[in-house]
Amino acid sequence: MKGILGKKLGMSQLFLEDGSALGVTVIEAGPCKVTQIRSADNDGYEAVQVGYGARKAKNVSKAELGHFAKSGLETAPAFVMEFPIEGETPSVGAEFTVSDFEGVKTVSVRGTSKGRGFAGTIKRHNFRRGRETHGNVNHRAPGSVGQHTYPARTIPGKKLPGHYGAASCTVRNLQLVRIDAENNLLYIRGAVPGPINGLLIVEKN
Helix, strand or coil: CCEEEEEEEEEEEEECCCCCEEEEEEEEECCEEEEEEECHHHHCCCEEEEEECCCCHHHCCHHHHHHHHHCCCCCCCCEEEEEECCCCCCCCCCEECHHHHCCCCEEEEEEECCCCCEECHHHHHCCCCCCCCCCCCCCCCCCCCCCECCECCCCCCCCCCEECCCCEEEEEEEEEEEEECCCCEEEEECCCCCCCCCEEEEEEC
């Protein structure tokens, strides 16, 4: 499989042989079960649908319950994603774990970044604030963004205040430091998107 689903448990540190500490993010990845095989004949493309975690039956529609029951799952997964087929096509109900990442050195992690609500230009776009002295009254305002007589409007795409975060975010080429197959854990160097317990997609590079 090209990737695996999981959730962020938080950050920790590992000590290397030379005694130096390495900051890592601990991700609980898998086990994931195959819930459906997409075929070119039925769906127009080929992919593997994978599920992770579990949801209460009361929070799942009857259509979803029927779909996952065909896959042999007792409970509906909390997170469902599709990956392209690489190599041999797995069977429905097959299980994938972090053991499939043995020998992988770098990964890409995709998740939803932390939501920060409505933010100004300093926090959202790293603008510099205005000075506080010499009669300046423009401290945190973005400044002039309008145009001249022509086109007499603000061009779309300007860096302005607005909703910040809560968007899909991918961090690429992160070093996979350690794999704990017994506890289904991946130790990845550096930070990954999202809050603690946020759902993540970890893909091989």
